[in-house]
Amino acid sequence: MKNNNCKYKVEETNKKLLKKKLMLGIIFVIILITNKVIIIPKLQKIENKHNPTITIEHKIKNKNLYLKINIQNNDIKYFGKANIELYLDSKLVENNMIYIDKINYTLYTNVAYKNESLLNIMLITQKGYKAYFNKRLDLGG
Known part of the structure; x- marks a missing residue:
């Protein structure tokens, strides 16, 4: 029991x-x-x-890559001096200092093109804020 x-x-x-x-x-x-x-x-x-949004339009003509980069800001902390870096296949191609003074800022540039397939853009403001953008380039064909 x-x-x-x-x-x-x-x-x-x-x-x-x-x-x-x-x-x-x-x-x-x-x-x-x-x-x-x-x-x-x-x-x-x-x-x-x-965060700012970056849109890119690209055109390849005569071994040159023509880029139209549109930066849209919603916050004023991205206004002012900024550094924009363009990478093609992880190689620094162009490094520009720009001044962003409005909500929709458009930048036109052209770079030499040798059949690279990946475009990276990094936007760094003077205050240290960063925005990244990656785009796979369409080779056409």
């Missing part, structure tokens, strides 16, 4: 511990899902809202 009562108490305590751990696990999963679904996208939207 004493042995059966002891087994019954052990089973009850194990059930209580299992329920407790299961509830903690469910609460933890709910917290993770809310972070992933609600909080992280909101933070990304806030971050993307303040």
Whole structure:
């Protein structure tokens, strides 16, 4: 009789511990899902809202790459002096100092082209804010 009562108490305590751990696990999963679904996208939207967007149009003619770079700012912290660096296949091709004075700033440039396939642009303001842009060049063909 004493042995059966002891087994019954052990089973009850194990059930209580299992329920407790299961509830903690469910609460933890709910917290993770809310972070992933609600909080992280909101933070990304806030971050993307303040970063400048760079759009590029390119044309290849006579071994020259003609670029039209449009920089759109939503925040005045990107106004002022800035350094723009152009990389073709991870090689620095051009480094210009520009002055951004309006929300839509357009820059035209042309560089020598030797069948590179990846264009990287890095915009660094005088205050140290950075914006990156990558584009795979369409070779036509």
